Amino acid sequence: MALPPFREDGWLPEGHHGATWEEVALRFAGEPESKRSLVLAGLLRWRAAALEKGMAGLVILDGSFVSSKETPGDFDLVFLYDEATEALLRKDPEARKLTDYQACRALGLLGDIFALPASLQRVSPLPGGLDMFDFDRRGRPKGVIEVSL
Amino acid sequence: MIHDVNELSASLRYVAGWADTLEGLRRHAEEIDTGLLATTSAGPLAEIRRTLREAREFVDSLTQDASPEVAVDYRLPLPERQKVA
Numbered sequence: 001m002a003l004p005p006f007r008e009d010g011w012l013p014e015g016h017h018g019a020t021w022e023e024v025a026l027r028f029a030g031e032p033e034s035k036r037s038l039v040l041a042g043l044l045r046w047r048a049a050a051l052e053k054g055m056a057g058l059v060i061l062d063g064s065f066v067s068s069k070e071t072p073g074d075f076d077l078v079f080l081y082d083e084a085t086e087a088l089l090r091k092d093p094e095a096r097k098l099t100d101y102q103a104c105r106a107l108g109l110l111g112d113i114f115a116l117p118a119s120l121q122r123v124s125p126l127p128g129g130l131d132m133f134d135f136d137r138r139g140r141p142k143g144v145i146e147v148s149l
Numbered sequence: 150m151i152h153d154v155n156e157l158s159a160s161l162r163y164v165a166g167w168a169d170t171l172e173g174l175r176r177h178a179e180e181i182d183t184g185l186l187a188t189t190s191a192g193p194l195a196e197i198r199r200t201l202r203e204a205r206e207f208v209d210s211l212t213q214d215a216s217p218e219v220a221v222d223y224r225l226p227l228p229e230r231q232k233v234a
Binding site for chain 2: 116117119120121130131132135136137138139
């Protein structure tokens with residue numbers, strides 16, 4: 001199913017919209033050599049590094065990068081990694097850097113990366129946890145993108 | 150930057166989400182091993198979450214023109230995420 005058009009306020013319609021990486025690149029690339037294209041490049045660079053390490057899980061893309069904003073400052077994502085990746089991260093410090101918010105910023109990826117174990121939701125299904133990206137800064141519901149790493 | 154009460158309310162909701170997530174992580178860590186962080190952070194996190202809840206209730210009481218999608222009834226569980234195929 002194709003990604004829906006943006007609302008008048010520039011956000012995607014409310015909900016979690018499934019997508020492929022091809023759809024993400026096509027929809028959010030922007031013009032060649034634009035700031036938006038640089039942000040996308042940073043996102044894809046992080047993804048490639050995570051895949052190379054053998055990580056897996058669900059990525060939720062949020063923020064102005066998945067809006068109609070012409071020049072987003074960065075991308076925002078939540079990476080819900082699976083249990084195999086959780087085990088990997090305990091052993092591999094280099095892999096852990098790709099899930100470390102500060103380390104990723106230091107890499108100049110142009111993004112905010114929040115990595116959490118997917119098993120978290122099984123242990124503690126707290127209301128409010130992990131839905132804070134579903135609302136804009138005025139508290140209005142908005143859409144985000146879900147894509148498998 | 151926060152410009153008005155509506156944005157403050159949304160910001161508090163955002164922070165409360167992270168506090169809930171941290172509590173979830175604490176419980177997750179406690180399940181794996183009872184490390185120092187898992188046990189000692191329980192109290193501080195409980196205080197943070199309680200205070201945030203009180204702050205949100207106060208701020209939302211100030212929101213005179215709260216529209217239905219902004220006002221939140223804290224007694225009810227938050228709705229399930231709407232998954233779109």
